[in-house]
Structure formats: C-alpha cells, structure tokens
Amino acid sequence: MFFVKQFDIADNEKAFLFKKNRFAAVLEPGKYRYWDLFGNIRAERFDITRxxxxxxxxxxxxxxxxxxxxxxxxxxxxxxxxxxxxxxxxxxxxxxxxxxxxxxxxxxxxxxxxxxxxxxDAQVPKDLLVLLGRAHNQQLQRAALLHGGIR
Incomplete structure (x- = not known):
C-alpha cells in the first residue's frame, strides 16, 4: 500500500524502530505496518543469534x-x-x-x-590458560599463546 511502511521481523531477529531518526522501540519478531507519509520511519534489523x-x-x-x-x-x-x-x-x-x-x-x-x-597482578591464572588452550575459538587460543602459552 502507498504511504504504508511494512516490516516483517524474522524469528531470529529483533529490530530498532526509528521515527524521524529518533529511537522509538525494539521490535520483536512479527509483522508491523506504519503510516509513513513522508518516509520518516525505518527499522534496523539484527540477527540475535550473533x-x-x-x-x-x-x-x-x-x-x-x-x-x-x-x-x-x-x-x-x-x-x-x-x-x-x-x-x-x-x-x-x-x-x-x-x-x-x-x-x-x-x-x-x-x-x-x-x-x-x-x-x-596482571597474570592469567593457570587454570584459565588450560581452558583457553582447549578453546574451539581461535581468538581465545591466541589469547592463551599471548599470555605465555600452556605448560
């Protein structure tokens, strides 16, 4: 429809609703319709699984x-x-x-x-270094190596 802005927020999403560039609300999954005569309404979507x-x-x-x-x-x-x-x-x-x-x-x-x-004391506890060494995440493994590695 003309002058109507529609948003369909997926199950894994939330969105920020802005009206005239001002924050208005957080939108949950679902369908939304707004009258928008002057193009002042927008939604920014986010994948919340991230x-x-x-x-x-x-x-x-x-x-x-x-x-x-x-x-x-x-x-x-x-x-x-x-x-x-x-x-x-x-x-x-x-x-x-x-x-x-x-x-x-x-x-x-x-x-x-x-x-x-x-x-x-800026030292990383030994039990944490062991945990970091077993981490699946490469960023966490690099952190362990930067702090002296696993012994």
Missing part, C-alpha cells in the same frame, strides 16, 4: 532508553583494571579487554560475565 550487538549507538541507546531496552539488551562495562570473561551457556566465548564496553542481546542462551581484577 548475541553481541554491534551498533554505533549501542552505548547511547542502553543508557538513554533504559525502559525500552532493558528487556532486550544487557550492557557490560569494564574498568581499566579489569579483564572480562564472557560465557554463553557456561562456555567461554569471548575475552573483553580492560576498559571495554559490550552489549549483548538477551535471549534463550544465558550470557554471563566474569570480571578478573588485574590491578595487583
């Missing part, structure tokens, strides 16, 4: 629109003396560097962040 939200406005959106995003997004900010171990359903999937900020979609898989204080 878990991490990579968007230029992610930090702004989770802090400025807490009510609209709190059911969908989880934000993690590390201090300059912390390293973060990101687990998905109990499996180590990412290492966050000091001072980093990440936003993850809430969903069927549980995302958990374990913080390691490196202010006194």
């Amino acid at each position: 878990h991490e939200l990579e968007h230029g406005l992610n930090k702004f959106l989770v802090s400025a629109y807490v009510k609209q995003t709190q059911d969908y997004l989880e934000a993690y900010q590390l201090n300059d003396y912390e390293v973060g171990l990101c687990y998905r359903d109990g499996r180590l999937v990412n290492i966050m560097v000091p001072g980093s900020f990440k936003v993850y979609w809430k969903g069927p898989e549980k995302i958990e962040l374990k913080r390691i204080d490196i202010s006194a």
Whole structure:
C-alpha cells in the first residue's frame, strides 16, 4: 500500500524502530505496518543469534532508553583494571579487554560475565590458560599463546 511502511521481523531477529531518526522501540519478531507519509520511519534489523550487538549507538541507546531496552539488551562495562570473561551457556566465548564496553542481546542462551581484577597482578591464572588452550575459538587460543602459552 502507498504511504504504508511494512516490516516483517524474522524469528531470529529483533529490530530498532526509528521515527524521524529518533529511537522509538525494539521490535520483536512479527509483522508491523506504519503510516509513513513522508518516509520518516525505518527499522534496523539484527540477527540475535550473533548475541553481541554491534551498533554505533549501542552505548547511547542502553543508557538513554533504559525502559525500552532493558528487556532486550544487557550492557557490560569494564574498568581499566579489569579483564572480562564472557560465557554463553557456561562456555567461554569471548575475552573483553580492560576498559571495554559490550552489549549483548538477551535471549534463550544465558550470557554471563566474569570480571578478573588485574590491578595487583596482571597474570592469567593457570587454570584459565588450560581452558583457553582447549578453546574451539581461535581468538581465545591466541589469547592463551599471548599470555605465555600452556605448560
């Protein structure tokens, strides 16, 4: 239909709805129709199976629109003396560097962040090095090698 904007959000997606370039809502899977006489409505889709939200406005959106995003997004900010171990359903999937900020979609898989204080000792615990050495993720294996490898 003319002047109607339609969005069909897939089961594995969520979308950010913008009206006149202002954040309006998070759209769940489903079909949506909006009157859009002047072309001011848009939706940005995200595959939530990728878990991490990579968007230029992610930090702004989770802090400025807490009510609209709190059911969908989880934000993690590390201090300059912390390293973060990101687990998905109990499996180590990412290492966050000091001072980093990440936003993850809430969903069927549980995302958990374990913080390691490196202010006194920047050494990686031996049990963690063993875990990193067995990791399937190449990024995690490289992290183990950079920290002295497995002995």
